[in-house]
Every structure is written in C-alpha cells, then in structure tokens.
Amino acid sequence: MYGYYLYPFALPSMYLPATRMCFHPQVIRYDPIYNQNRRRKRPFPDVDPSSFMDSASASQQLLDSASRLTTAISNDREFSHQIMDAAQRSDFDEVDRLIKEVGIPTEVKTSFNPDLVTFEMNQEVNGMHCCRLVMRLRW
Secondary structure, three states: OOOOOOOHHHOOHHHOOOOOOOOOOOOOOOOHHHHOOOOOOOOOOOOOOHHHHHHHHHHHHHHHHHHHHHHHHHHOHHHHHHHHHHHHOOOHHHHHHHHHHOOOOOOEEEEEOOOEEEEEEEEEEOOEEEEEEEEEEEO
C-alpha cells in the first residue's frame, strides 16, 4: 500500500521518463526545472511615476477633507446631533447640507442605516477618477 503514487504528475522529476511526458495525454505537466531555460525575458516599458504622484497628492486632499469632517463631528455635539436627527428622519438633503457647512472642498456621498453612517469621497485628476475614500462611522 505504501510507496504507490496515485497521481503520476506529482512524482519528482527523477522518477519520470526522460521525455518529460506525463502518463495521461490530457494533463499538461509543469516542471519548473525543465521550463527554467525556456522562459522568455519580456522587456518592460519605462515607468512614469507622474500619475502615481498625482493620485497620492489627490489622496492627501481626500484625507484632509476626511479629517476636517471627523473633527467637526467629534468636537461639536450639536452638529453630530443634527446629522443623526436628520438621518433618523431620512432627510438626505439636510444631511448633505450639514456636511457642506463644514467646508469640505470635495463632494461627499452619504448613506446611512440604523447602525452606521458611510461617507464616500471621490477625487479626479486630469479628468480621470483616481482615488476614493470611504469612511464608516458607527452611530
């Protein structure tokens, strides 16, 4: 019972025939030692980090906006109460108006349920969507 290999393609390469063929014609065997010399080296294009740097800069703006919003919520009890009260009444326009009063330059999409509120901020660079920040705060 011991010593039998049920799957011939799982055998070490020294137990296989010299042709490197598997016992079942439909199974294509990958042998890293055999295929090591057959790999082709693909040249990669030169990298341009400018769009990556622009996205990072836009992300910093999103983080600043998020910091401004969370500071307003955590420091002003009346403001937090107004947001929660408007959300409980399902008054989306009032919630959006209250958030705009904070002075955030980016557009904030707000959704809420009885457990949490979700703030989503998107940023574009050169007319292309580059970054998104989603904050979920528990009520």
